[in-house]
Amino acid sequence: MQEALPPIGWAEKxxxxxxxxxxxxxxxxxxFHYHQxxxxxxxxxxxxxxxxxxxxxxxxxxxxxxxxxxxxxxxHKPDELDDIQPGVLLFNLYEQTGDERYKKAxxxxxxxxxxxxxxxxxxxWHKEHYPNQMWLDGLYMAGPIAVxxxxxFGETEYYDLLAYQAILMEKxxxxxxxxxxxxxxxxxxxxxxxxxxxxxxxxxxxxxxxxYPVALLEMFEHxxxxxxxxxxxxxxxxxxxxALTKYQDAASGLWYQVxxxxxxxxxxxxxxxxxxxxxxxxxxxxxxxxxxxxLQYAWKGYQGVIDTLRxxxxxxxVIGQICIGxxxxxxxxxxxxxxSENDLHGAGAFILMCVEMxxxxxxxxx
Numbered sequence: 235m236q237e238a239l240p241p242i243g244w245a246e247k248x249x250x251x252x253x254x255x256x257x258x259x260x261x262x263x264x265x266f267h268y269h270q271x272x273x274x275x276x277x278x279x280x281x282x283x284x285x286x287x288x289x290x291x292x293x294x295x296x297x298x299x300x301x302x303x304x305x306x307x308x309x310h311k312p313d314e315l316d317d318i319q320p321g322v323l324l325f326n327l328y329e330q331t332g333d334e335r336y337k338k339a340x341x342x343x344x345x346x347x348x349x350x351x352x353x354x355x356x357x358x359w360h361k362e363h364y365p366n367q368m369w370l371d372g373l374y375m376a377g378p379i380a381v382x383x384x385x386x387f388g389e390t391e392y393y394d395l396l397a398y399q400a401i402l403m404e405k406x407x408x409x410x411x412x413x414x415x416x417x418x419x420x421x422x423x424x425x426x427x428x429x430x431x432x433x434x435x436x437x438x439x440x441x442x443x444x445x446y447p448v449a450l451l452e453m454f455e456h457x458x459x460x461x462x463x464x465x466x467x468x469x470x471x472x473x474x475x476x477a478l479t480k481y482q483d484a485a486s487g488l489w490y491q492v493x494x495x496x497x498x499x500x501x502x503x504x505x506x507x508x509x510x511x512x513x514x515x516x517x518x519x520x521x522x523x524x525x526x527x528x529l530q531y532a533w534k535g536y537q538g539v540i541d542t543l544r545x546x547x548x549x550x551x552v553i554g555q556i557c558i559g560x561x562x563x564x565x566x567x568x569x570x571x572x573x574s575e576n577d578l579h580g581a582g583a584f585i586l587m588c589v590e591m592x593x594x595x596x597x598x599x600x
Contacts, residue, residue, distance in 0.1 A: 241595060244540065245280045245588035247551040248581050249289060254550055258296035261578065266300045266310035268375055269559075269578040271320030276585030278326055283589055290330070297323055297336075305338025313351075313362035315375035318343055322379045322452075325386060337387075344383045347376060347395065353421040357402045360418070367425055369418040369562065370407065373400055374445035378452035385456040397463035400450060404470045407434065412494055413477025414438040415446060418562045427562045435562045438493040443478070444510025444583070447471055451517050471523055475515050479531045482511075487538025491557060492568050500569050505542060505555040508535045509583035516590045520597070529594060536591050539584065556580030 239247070252273065256262075261270045274293045281289035300308050300320075310317040321343040328336035351359045353366040358376065360369040377396045384392035407415040417435040420428040427435055450471045457464060481493050488503035489511055490496040512535035518524040519532070544552045554575045560568065574580065 241536070241588045241591035242280070242283055244543075244551075245276070245585045245592065246284065246286075248553065248576075248585050248588070249277050249280055251550040251552070251576060252578070252581055253288070253292055254548075255576065258292050259299040261296055264309065266307050266317055266320050268316045268319040269582075270296060271322065272374075272582030273578040273585070274320070274323055274582075276582040276589065278323065279589040280585055283592060293323055294327060294331075297327060301335055301339045303335065305335050305342055307339065307342065311361075312346055315358060315360055315372045318346065318379060319375040322382065325382055340379075340383060340387075344380055344389075344392070347380055347392070355402055355406075355421055356398065357406075357419075357421070358399055364425070366422045367418055367420050367562075368403055368406070370403065370415055370442040370446045373403060374449040374452075377449040378456075381453040382456045393457055393461055394463075396453065397457070397461065397467060400446075400453070400467055400470070401463060403446070404474075409438070412438070413473055414481075414493060415443050415474065417442045425562070427564070436564045437568060439560065439562075439568055440489055440491050440493050440504045440507030441510065441557060441560070441579075441583075443474075443493060444507045444514070447474055447514040447518070448510050448586070451514060451521065451523075454521065454523075468523060471518060475511075475518055475524060475528070478511050479515070479528065482531055482535065483538075486541070487534035487536075488542075489535070491571070492565055495565070502569070503538075503555060504557050504573075505539050505553060506557060506580040506583040508539050509580075509587040512536045512539070513583070513587040513590045516587075516594045520590070520593060532591065532594070536587060539587070552576060553580055553584050 274296060277289050278293055302308055321340055324336040324340050357368045358372055359365060360367050360372050380392040380396045384390050406419040417439040420433045423430055423433040450467060482489055483496055483503060486503055488508045490501050491504045492501055495501050512532040515528055516532035519526055519529045542555055546552050552575050556574050556577050557571050558574050560571050
């Protein structure tokens with residue numbers, strides 16, 4: 235068992251470890267990308283809870299290293315959803331500073347979605363060089379920023395556009411027997427991983443599934459309650475989170491790299507997916523989408539991750555058992571993926587979880 239820190243204390247330890255490792259301008263990779271985006275999104279939530287100005291300044295320094303005076307982005311791939319996501323950081327910076335550069339940058343990013351390449355059903359390609367492929371991760375990359383953009387600037391057509399993406403994705407990736415979502419879907423069935431009949435990816439990969447409910451909950455914070463698709467999206471969220479509880483490891487509280495195959499000896503527990511699931515379940519309870527009884531799964535997952543942590547020789551937090559960035563493949567592909575320590579999207583997932591569990595603890599939900 236680790237030392238008894240409150241959840242927000244663990245979030246701060248994670249922020250401090252990454253801040254000690256990287257000056258904000260050096261956060262990898264060397265472009266505007268979701269690895270930095272999810273980590274700094276977690277840090278922004280931690281800043282909201284703690285008020286620590288160092289966190290705000292760190293986020294601002296990274297963004298300012300990426301955004302030019304005219305609001306254009308120094309280095310990004312405008313045909314990859316992964317390079318849209320960090321734009322979520324611009325809203326708070328614009329609100330806090332009033333600097334029009336941040337608004338201009340949002341108007342350079344989000345309208346790209348209006349002309350995004352799509353499969354025959356209108357679903358966003360994940361990347362230009364993956365034609366017709368929809369990945370679960372894509373909803374996290376495009377959904378929250380577009381829906382917040384709609385609310386902030388009155389660009390309401392983005393509500394419908396992203397609700398459509400979420401519903402289309404779930405419709406085609408959901409497995410009726412488990413309730414889980416496959417990692418991706420290729421409507422044209424031409425991807426090397428695509429099932430020749432369904433176009434589906436072969437497995438349920440942990441972290442990909444995690445991005446999807448996290449994205450829905452971020453979207454719900456900005457989407458009108460009366461939106462025509464809100465009830466359908468709510469049911470999708472509830473069904474997925476309830477299904478996930480059935481696959482939590484009873485002993486450790488963790489979920490596995492390939493979610494439905496925990497009994498296989500070569501499968502392994504993975505911290506980033508566990509953190510995303512715990513965050514989503516706890517947030518869904520807080521916002522009234524799940525009954526309070528489901529919070530036990532979030533706390534068990536949270537504690538499972540805490541139990542894997544260690545500190546390095548400098549007293550810095552080390553988060554391990556994080557799968558590195560991973561494309562779509564078969565079971566052997568996922569199982570053979572290396573793990574990393576304190577990588578940005580794993581640390582981001584961890585901070586998101588800890589902040590949400592802090593909110594749960596503060597409201598007396600244990």
